[in-house]
Amino acid sequence: MKQKYLLFSMILLFFLIFFATSLSIFAVTPNLELTPANQTVLIGAKGTVDIVVEDVTNLMGADITLNFDDSILKYDSADPGSFWSPGGLLVFSPVATGGSVNINLSAEVANVKSGSGTIITVTFERIASGVTDICFGSTDLRDEAWQFITHTKGGCCSFSECIGDFNGDLQVNFGDLGIFAMAYRSTVGDDNWNPICDLDGDGSVGFNDLGIFAMHYRDDCRP
Ligand SMILES: [Ca+2]
Ligand SMILES: [Ca+2]
Numbered sequence: 001m002k003q004k005y006l007l008f009s010m011i012l013l014f015f016l017i018f019f020a021t022s023l024s025i026f027a028v029t030p031n032l033e034l035t036p037a038n039q040t041v042l043i044g045a046k047g048t049v050d051i052v053v054e055d056v057t058n059l060m061g062a063d064i065t066l067n068f069d070d071s072i073l074k075y076d077s078a079d080p081g082s083f084w085s086p087g088g089l090l091v092f093s094p095v096a097t098g099g100s101v102n103i104n105l106s107a108e109v110a111n112v113k114s115g116s117g118t119i120i121t122v123t124f125e126r127i128a129s130g131v132t133d134i135c136f137g138s139t140d141l142r143d144e145a146w147q148f149i150t151h152t153k154g155g156c157c158s159f160s161e162c163i164g165d166f167n168g169d170l171q172v173n174f175g176d177l178g179i180f181a182m183a184y185r186s187t188v189g190d191d192n193w194n195p196i197c198d199l200d201g202d203g204s205v206g207f208n209d210l211g212i213f214a215m216h217y218r219d220d221c222r223p
Helices: 002-026 174-183 207-216
Strands: 031-035 038-040 046-059 061-067 073-080 089-097 100-107 113-126 132-142 157-160
Touching: 031 132, 046 061, 046 132, 061 113, 073 089, 073 100, 100 113, 100 132, 174 207
Parallel strands: 038 157
Antiparallel strands: 031 046, 046 113, 061 100, 061 132, 073 113, 089 100, 132 157
């Protein structure tokens, strides 16, 4: 009897592990990204950031906050992205306060969409010098039944005057290498995490970022 119980428990455990594994393999969690990860925007110029959703099912509403340094960037405008076209949005309401912009949107029932694409584009103007990043604050996605859609989100994106220039002197050299080395192998939340060193915006500072940094090493962006 005891053996039978043990056997039953083992079979149950096997199935639990099997299902948990297969679920994590087949279930794709929707993700939000900011692209491009890095762009060059000089003082007085504007740069546009795409808020991209990946692998979403029946997206109807979104409430997304982006945070930025308002001593360096000024919010300019926001527009619905190509994900929603053809068709329109019932609500599209961007509100900027200090160093953050909140965008609230809702599609018509007939225009609920699935898949991947740009849901919002946001334009900022550079008003001062310095490397600066734009990051997700709170994000809320809703499906056609207005239920919360569980999702992940990528790292920040940054505006530089010179890609690879982390100390803002418009040259990419040894000083920047030191800043990069400090952040190397860090991910969001680590003590040595530094979003400006995440040049591909994937939420960690790694080999790919080193490659991008190496490509720009010795760049001189001074006017
Ligand atoms: Ca520099
Ligand atoms: Ca990275």
